[in-house]
Amino acid sequence: MAQILQDSILVSNYIKGDECSLGVLIERHKQRIYSFIYSKVLDRDITEDIFQDTFIKVIKTLKKGNYNEEGKFLPWVMRISHNLVIDHFRKNNRMPKYDNNGDFNIFSVLSDTDLNAEKKIIKNQVERDVRRLVDELPEDQKEVLLMRMYQDLSFKEISEKTGVSINTALGRMRYALINLRKVIDKHNIVLTN
Amino acid sequence: MAKNYTKSSFKKKNMLPKKETIDFLLNYSKALSVINYKRMKFETLLN
Numbered sequence: 001m002a003q004i005l006q007d008s009i010l011v012s013n014y015i016k017g018d019e020c021s022l023g024v025l026i027e028r029h030k031q032r033i034y035s036f037i038y039s040k041v042l043d044r045d046i047t048e049d050i051f052q053d054t055f056i057k058v059i060k061t062l063k064k065g066n067y068n069e070e071g072k073f074l075p076w077v078m079r080i081s082h083n084l085v086i087d088h089f090r091k092n093n094r095m096p097k098y099d100n101n102g103d104f105n106i107f108s109v110l111s112d113t114d115l116n117a118e119k120k121i122i123k124n125q126v127e128r129d130v131r132r133l134v135d136e137l138p139e140d141q142k143e144v145l146l147m148r149m150y151q152d153l154s155f156k157e158i159s160e161k162t163g164v165s166i167n168t169a170l171g172r173m174r175y176a177l178i179n180l181r182k183v184i185d186k187h188n189i190v191l192t193n
Numbered sequence: 194m195a196k197n198y199t200k201s202s203f204k205k206k207n208m209l210p211k212k213e214t215i216d217f218l219l220n221y222s223k224a225l226s227v228i229n230y231k232r233m234k235f236e237t238l239l240n
C-alpha cells in the first residue's frame with residue numbers, strides 16, 4: 001500500500017515539474033516492465049525499443065495532464081507496454097522479415113513471378129469477365145473507361161478526343177466504376193486471382 | 194542420467210534496460226514541454 005501511495009505521490013510531483021520523480025519511478029519499476037516485455041518478444045534490442053517507447057508515452061501523457069489513474073501507475077505502464085508489444089507483432093506481420101543467418105534460403109526472398117497454369121487460366125477468366133461487364137456499360141461511360149484503363153490516356157486527352165470537358169470525362173469514369181461495382185455486387189461476381 | 198532437451202526459459206537475472214536508455218528517457222523528459230493554447234496542446238522538444 002505504501003508503495004502505491006508513493007507512486008501516486010511521485011507521479012503528482014512529476015506532473016508538478018519534479019523531474020527527479022520520474023527517475024525514481026523508472027528505477028523502481030524498470031525490472032518488472034523490462035522483464036515483462038522481454039518475456040513476450042524474446043529479443044533484447046526490441047525489448048529496449050519497446051521499453052523506451054513505453055516511457056516516452058508515459059512522459060507525454062503525464063506532461064499533457066491526461067493521466068487520471070492515480071495510485072495505479074505500474075498497471076497503467078504495463079498496459080501501455082503490452083499494447084506496444086501487440087503493435088510490434090502486428091507491424092511485423094504486415095512486413096515479414098527474412099533473417100539471413102544459419103541456413104538461409106534464397107527462395108524465401110526470390111519467388112517465381114510467372115503465373116502457373118492454373119493462375120493463368122484464372123487471370124484470363126477474370127479479364128474476360130471484366131470485358132463483358134465493361135461491354136454492359138452505357139456507351140459514353142464505356143468509351144471513357146476504355147480510353148483511361150486500356151489506352152492509358154489522361155483525362156485531358158480523353159476530353160479532347162471525345163469533345164467533352166475534363167469534369168464530364170471524370171464524372172463518366174466515376175459512374176462507370178460505380179456501375180461496374182453495382183453489377184459485380186448484384187450478381188455476386190468474384191473477380192480475384 | 195536423463196537428458197533434458199527442452200530449452201531453458203529466459204533467465205530472469207540481469208533483465209534490466211541499458212543505462213543509456215534510461216538516461217535518454219530522463220533527458221527526453223527534461224527537454225519535453227507541453228504548451229497549452231486555447232484548449233490545444235503543443236509539444237516542444239528543447240534540446
